[in-house]
Amino acid sequence: MDYLIRSSSVFFLLSFVTYTYSTSFEVQNNCPYTIWAASTPIGGGRRLNKGQTWVINAPRGTKMARIWGRTNCNFDGSGRGSCQTGDCGGVLQCTGWGKSPNTLAEYALNQFSNLDFWDISLIEGFNIPMTFAPTNPSGGKCHAVQCTANINGECPGQLKVPGGCNNPCTIGQCGPNDLSRFFKQRCPDAYSYPQDDPTSLFACPSDSTNYRVVFC
DSSP states (O other), X not given: OHHHHXXXXXXXXXXXXXXXXXXXXXXXXXXXXXXEEEXXXXXXEXXXXXXOEEEEEEETTOOSEEEEEEEEEEEOTTSBEEEEESOOSSBSSOSSOOOSSOOEEEEEEEEXXXXXXXXXXXXXXXXXXXXXXXXXXXXXXXXXXXXXXOHHHHOOXXXXXXXXXXXXXXXXXXXXXXXXXXXXXXXXXXXXXXXXXXXXXXXXXXXXXXXXXXXX
């Protein structure tokens, strides 16, 4: 009995530590088609049919992290295959970044001043509409952002590829130019080139919120 009590206490403490020192990201597919969500360095990958969700628990201190969606994928029973957009080396469980174009949710948790920093980035192009939001917004730079414009349908010819729209950075024209402005005009809260911080980087207190990433 004493052993069982000690085991229960240890399990409770481990659960409390996990809950206290991680931040959850609820990834939801609201698109009318299947998405193969991807997440690195935490999570890997998951098939999400319409309406399905996937919860990722990222330890505080996680940085250089990203969540994105892959489209038109085919994987075999061992998790090997390919995707039309966002492919990460031909595997379901991503360990590296995806191939352009892919709409990105990026984050770094519990950084300086105990803040989470996060954004939607189109620097690697666009493939799926996205909303990225704290579950407990607190004003200032801690509020929902989205990129839900018809970028694929309106994509300039030199950037258009099957299933998505490349950013000019992917074709060697990276910076504030007419092509990056195409993205910025349609998604003003998203990164359109690497130095686009003032209007594109958001922050929330790291101890007071979780996050939600919604496709479509």
